[in-house]
Amino acid sequence: MLLEPRATPSRWMNYAAPLLAILLTLGVGALLFTALGKDPKEAFHVFFIGPLADANGWSELLLKAAPLILIAEGLAIGFRARIFNIGAEGQLIMGAIFGGGVAIAFPESQSAWLLPAMVLAGATGGALWGAIPALLKTRFNAEETLTTLMLAYVANLVLAWLVSDPWRDPGGMNFPQSVMFGDAALFSMLFEGLRLNTSVFITGVAVLLFWLFVSKSFLSYQVTVGGLAPQAARYAGFPASRTVWLSLVLSGLTAGLAGIGEVAGPVGQLNLNISPGYGYAAIIVAWIGRLHPVGIVFSGLLMALIYLGGEAAQMALQTPAAITGIFQGMLLFFLLACDVFIDFRLRKPLEKRRAAALAKKAIA
Amino acid sequence: MIEHLIPILAGTLGAATPLIYAGLGELVAERSGVINLGVEGMMLIGAVAGFAAAVETGGGAGAGFLAGAAAGTFAALCFAVLTMSLAANQSAAGLALTIFGIGLSAFIGQHYVSHSLPGLKPVALPLLSSIPLLGPVFFTQDMGVYLSFVFFGIVWWVLAKTKLGLMLRAVGESPESAHALGFPVFAIRYGAVLFGGAMAGIAGAYLSTVYTPMWVQNMSAGRGWIAVALVVFATWRPGRLLLGAWLFGGVTILQFHAQALGVRVPSQLLSALPYIATIVVLVLISRDRKLLQLNLPASLGKSFVPGR
Numbered sequence: 001m002l003l004e005p006r007a008t009p010s011r012w013m014n015y016a017a018p019l020l021a022i023l024l025t026l027g028v029g030a031l032l033f034t035a036l037g038k039d040p041k042e043a044f045h046v047f048f049i050g051p052l053a054d055a056n057g058w059s060e061l062l063l064k065a066a067p068l069i070l071i072a073e074g075l076a077i078g079f080r081a082r083i084f085n086i087g088a089e090g091q092l093i094m095g096a097i098f099g100g101g102v103a104i105a106f107p108e109s110q111s112a113w114l115l116p117a118m119v120l121a122g123a124t125g126g127a128l129w130g131a132i133p134a135l136l137k138t139r140f141n142a143e144e145t146l147t148t149l150m151l152a153y154v155a156n157l158v159l160a161w162l163v164s165d166p167w168r169d170p171g172g173m174n175f176p177q178s179v180m181f182g183d184a185a186l187f188s189m190l191f192e193g194l195r196l197n198t199s200v201f202i203t204g205v206a207v208l209l210f211w212l213f214v215s216k217s218f219l220s221y222q223v224t225v226g227g228l229a230p231q232a233a234r235y236a237g238f239p240a241s242r243t244v245w246l247s248l249v250l251s252g253l254t255a256g257l258a259g260i261g262e263v264a265g266p267v268g269q270l271n272l273n274i275s276p277g278y279g280y281a282a283i284i285v286a287w288i289g290r291l292h293p294v295g296i297v298f299s300g301l302l303m304a305l306i307y308l309g310g311e312a313a314q315m316a317l318q319t320p321a322a323i324t325g326i327f328q329g330m331l332l333f334f335l336l337a338c339d340v341f342i343d344f345r346l347r348k349p350l351e352k353r354r355a356a357a358l359a360k361k362a363i364a
Numbered sequence: 365m366i367e368h369l370i371p372i373l374a375g376t377l378g379a380a381t382p383l384i385y386a387g388l389g390e391l392v393a394e395r396s397g398v399i400n401l402g403v404e405g406m407m408l409i410g411a412v413a414g415f416a417a418a419v420e421t422g423g424g425a426g427a428g429f430l431a432g433a434a435a436g437t438f439a440a441l442c443f444a445v446l447t448m449s450l451a452a453n454q455s456a457a458g459l460a461l462t463i464f465g466i467g468l469s470a471f472i473g474q475h476y477v478s479h480s481l482p483g484l485k486p487v488a489l490p491l492l493s494s495i496p497l498l499g500p501v502f503f504t505q506d507m508g509v510y511l512s513f514v515f516f517g518i519v520w521w522v523l524a525k526t527k528l529g530l531m532l533r534a535v536g537e538s539p540e541s542a543h544a545l546g547f548p549v550f551a552i553r554y555g556a557v558l559f560g561g562a563m564a565g566i567a568g569a570y571l572s573t574v575y576t577p578m579w580v581q582n583m584s585a586g587r588g589w590i591a592v593a594l595v596v597f598a599t600w601r602p603g604r605l606l607l608g609a610w611l612f613g614g615v616t617i618l619q620f621h622a623q624a625l626g627v628r629v630p631s632q633l634l635s636a637l638p639y640i641a642t643i644v645v646l647v648l649i650s651r652d653r654k655l656l657q658l659n660l661p662a663s664l665g666k667s668f669v670p671g672r
Binding site for chain 2: 003005084086136139140141142143145146147149150151153154157158160161164165280283284287320321322323324325326327328329330332333336337339340343344
């Protein structure tokens with residue numbers, strides 16, 4: 001079998017590839033469960049159906065999907081322009097530090113302005129952390145793939161230092177964590193008894209804005225061209241550096257917002273576990289969502305379900321926690337493999353086809 | 365100060381060793397025109413496979429190195445099939461490999477969390493180790509360090525002096541011309557990527573069976589990424605890679621000796637030094653575009669599909 005380029009990319013395969021990738025992941029997942037000595041049927045039920053059986057499950061799904069979608073929307077703008085920000089995890093942490101810092105600075109505040117100030121600070125923190133690789137790329141030509149990731153490790157260590165020294169909760173039994181935030185520093189709950197909070201609206205607004213940006217604005221077109229053909233963009237009067245700045249600052253900003261959504265939401269303080277790798281998982285979300293604002297909503301929900309399913313399987317089937325990461329990685333692997341059929345089709349080698357044609361003739 | 369010098373320099377060599385293995389492998393892959401951002405993932409898979417093999421077989425670090433190399437090669441094979449046979453985007457496939465490797469290694473490693481290994485004792489090479497300063501630093505090391513020197517020699521010699529090295533570089537410059545000349549472009553790229561995987565796997569196995577002989581989740585801690593950065597720093601030349609690895613090894617080791625040297629800085633800040641140093645060095649190298657493009661393989665990152 002050989003790959004033969006298609007005359008035009010297949011639109012159909014563009015949408016079919018993610019579905020095919022999901023099926024392949026489930027197939028290998030079934031093998032994996034069998035290898036672990038679990039009945040795959042039961043395991044799939046626990047993993048994918050069980051978590052959505054009640055209102056609490058749906059609340060948890062949206063709670064996990066919201067930051068993933070928010071970050072992935074920002075990353076997709078850059079990915080469209082071939083700017084590979086892979087350090088969203090660090091920008092998320094910086095958002096949490098900046099926003100959480102406001103809450104820690106005013107522990108007694110009852111002001112209605114406290115939470116908006118935290119959101120603003122969180123967005124600023126993420127955007128600033130994204131601006132550093134933008135500066136390094138535009139001024140010094142330094143590859144953003146590596147700088148964004150290195151900065152993610154640095155952000156993690158800054159957080160570790162803050163919560164184990166200057167911002168450590170004196171009553172926290174020496175655990176590396178800050179004080180718990182007051183009520184005024186937390187997003188309010190949407191429903192009685194469920195953890196889903198108002199920060200989900202930030203994601204809603206972001207999806208709408210990114211959809212408008214991508215489908216209606218000339219700027220988005222320029223950004224995409226700027227990444228694909230920097231020379232052409234320069235002739236058209238749009239410098240490539242603006243693409244870099246816009247992509248990295250925007251994706252840093254959304255990651256920062258996701259960070260404050262976590263610490264002023266389900267976490268409620270600064271500690272070392274503010275993100276279960278949302279910044280990295282969002283890379284997969286963006287890719288499976290085809291870098292499209294609406295596609296990302298669906299892939300974000302799917303990825304959130306994998307997180308929930310992983311937790312459920314851990315409790316019900318005693319499978320290891322790392323199974324979530326394996327499913328996420330496999331999904332991206334299979335998607336990349338299936339994507340080949342967008343631009344190529346399979347065909348038999350020429351000699352075999354000739355032989356087959358000759359045989360047909362001979363029979364006729 | 366002087367009494368710290370020899371332990372610091374000797375420790376630098378150990379800390380640099382995983383970077384040398386992984387960096388040499390990535391350098392060969394990139395010289396063939398393939399950029400594999402999955403080094404971190406391959407290292408973790410190698411680390412856990414090496415550790416598991418050393419524990420299960422009782423074969424120590426030797427068994428660990430073999431298993432690490434095999435596991436790294438297998439991980440690289442997945443990447444090679446995706447990027448070459450299926451022409452997937454190299455950056456995306458590398459990221460996928462890293463994400464997958466983090467998950468898979470944590471999954472396998474779960475059984476080994478409380479185990480530990482004896483590691484490798486330093487071997488003083490006869491005569492050489494009695495040279496003042498150089499002896500204790502370079503020639504009183506474990507076998508893993510010496511083996512990395514051997515690999516460095518082989519990679520340098522093959523790239524610079526052999527026909528295979530010439531073909532590899534030609535493929536990295538222009539796969540189309542190399543293909544037209546009758547060079548087996550696919551075979552060479554597959555070979556280079558698999559070699560890169562084996563080396564990343566050994567780097568991981570060195571970490572888990574020799575450097576810190578135990579299994580900790582995510583124990584490579586970004587060293588795979590630093591190795592990728594080192595290849596840029598080295599402008600795709602093995603000699604500079606070796607120097608770069610020692611530089612980074614030194615930065616890593618300094619944090620352990622900082623307290624003894626009387627430096628009063630939070631430990632987390634010292635731990636951040638290697639990452640910050642990576643950024644600084646990348647900036648210094650990248651700002652000189654001419655220097656960067658002198659050795660940059662012209663087809664780096666581009667898929668090759670004959671007849672397109």
